[in-house]
Amino acid sequence: MVKTRFAPSPTGVLHIGSVRTALFCWLYARSKSGCFVLRIEDTDRERSTQKNVDAILDGLDWLGLHPDEGPFYQSDRLERYLEVIDQWLGDGHAYHCYCSKEELAALRAKQMENGEKTRYDGRCRSGTAPKEGVDPVVRFKNPISGEVIVEDQVRGRVAFRNEELDDLIIARSNGMPTYNFTVIVDDSDMDITHVIRGDDHLNNTPRQMNMLSALGATTPIYAHLPMILGQDGAKLSKRHGAVDVREYRQQGYLPEALLNYLVRLGWSHGDQEIFSINQMIELFDIDGINQSASAFNPEKSLWLNQQHIIAAPAEDLAKKLVTLFEKDDLNAENGPALVTVVEAFRERANTLSEMVHKCRYCYEDFDVIEPKAQKKHLRPVVLEPMRDVLEELSNLDKWTAESIDQAVKSIAARHNIGLGKLGQPMRVAVTGSSVSPPIDVTLYLVGRERTCKRIEQAIRLIAKRANAG
C-alpha cells in the first residue's frame, strides 16, 4: 500500500510551498487508495511553537487535506529515538564524539586554509576516551567510500559520494535527537513508501538512505519537488504576497481553487488548467511533476479562484459569505438573500471578499457617490426621466427584476432616450458608482425602499445642479 507523509516543522506557519508539498503527498495517497500521514516534526524545542502547530492543523483542515493517520508528534517519540541511538552505539553504527566547539572551529579553519571542503574529519570515529565535564554528541558512522544513488522520481538518478558526507550528529550533547535521524526512524517505523518533499531536502537524502540501511529498513521512493519562486525569480517570501495559507481564506479564496492553483505549480496534465478535487485525484501522478521551478503568479491564482467561484453551488458560497460579512461588520439580514447576491456577483468578483465589498450597497447605505460618476451621469437632462423612475418604481405592483426592467424600458421610450442613458444615472444613484450587475437585477437586490430613497436623493442633487445653471 502506498503511504505518504507530510512532515512540517512547526517553526513557522503553513506557507504556500508547504501546502503544495502536502497536496502532492495527499493526492498521491488518494490516487493510489493509499494512506496519508501527518507528522509534526517538533524536535527543535526552541523554535517550535503550539501556535504554529495550530496554524498548520487549521490550514490543512481548511484545505481539506485530512490525514488518514496522525497527526503524530515527534516530541512524543523521544523514547523510540533514544532506543535506536543506544542500539547504534552498541552495534557500532554510531559513536560518541567529544570534540569541543573550539576544536571543531580549529579544524574548520585549517580546512579552509588548505582550500578543502569543511567537514568533520571523523577523529572520534574509532573511539575516544570520555572527556571529563564534556557531554558528547552522538554521530552516525557514515560509510567512508562508495556512492549513494538516489533514484529520484522527479530529478532522475542523482549520485552522492560517501566521502563527501561527513558523520552526522544524530543526538546533541543534551541528548536530543536531530532532524535527519528522527525523519528516518519515523519513515521506517511508519512504513512510508513514498517521500515527496521540497528539493531543499535532496542533499539530506543520501545521509538518510545510509541511516535507513543501518536501521535495516527499506528505502522509500523519493520525489523531490522543484521550488516555488516569486515572479521575480527570488525565493517565495512575504513580499510576494500572503505567507500564511490562512490569509487566503480571509481574502475569500476557495480552498479547491487554491489547491487547483498549487497543483499546477510544478505539475501538469496536458494544458488543462481547471481541475476539480476529484479530477486532481484521478489524474495526479508523479510522472507529471516538472523538473524546473515554477513562479507564483497572483493574477492567475485570482483568475482560477473566480473560475471555481463561478462553478461552485451558490448555497455553499452563501454559507461562506456569512463569515466574511461578519468580519466586515456587515449585517446579512439587512438585505437580499445571500444566494441571490452570489448569482448576481459571481462573474464580477475574483474572491469572496471582493464580492462582499462589491455588494455592500445592497445591505447598507453608502456615504458618498463617486464624484466622477456623479458628474458624468447625474446631469440635468435626466431630471425628468428620473422623476418618472421614482414615481413608477414606487408604484410597481411587484418588485421583481422583470417588472423593474419593463418600467425602465417604458420610461426610456417615453423620454426618447437610450436605455443606457437612463440606466447609468439610476445605477449611480442606487449604488454610488457606475459599475454593478444589470440595472434590473441591481435594483431588485437593493430593494424598493432603498432604491426609491436613493433615487430621491439623486433627484435632489440633479435639481440643485440644474438650479446652479
Ligand code: GLU
Ligand atoms: N520537517 C521538514 C520540513 O519542514 C520536512 C522533512 C521531510 O519532509 O523529510 O522542512
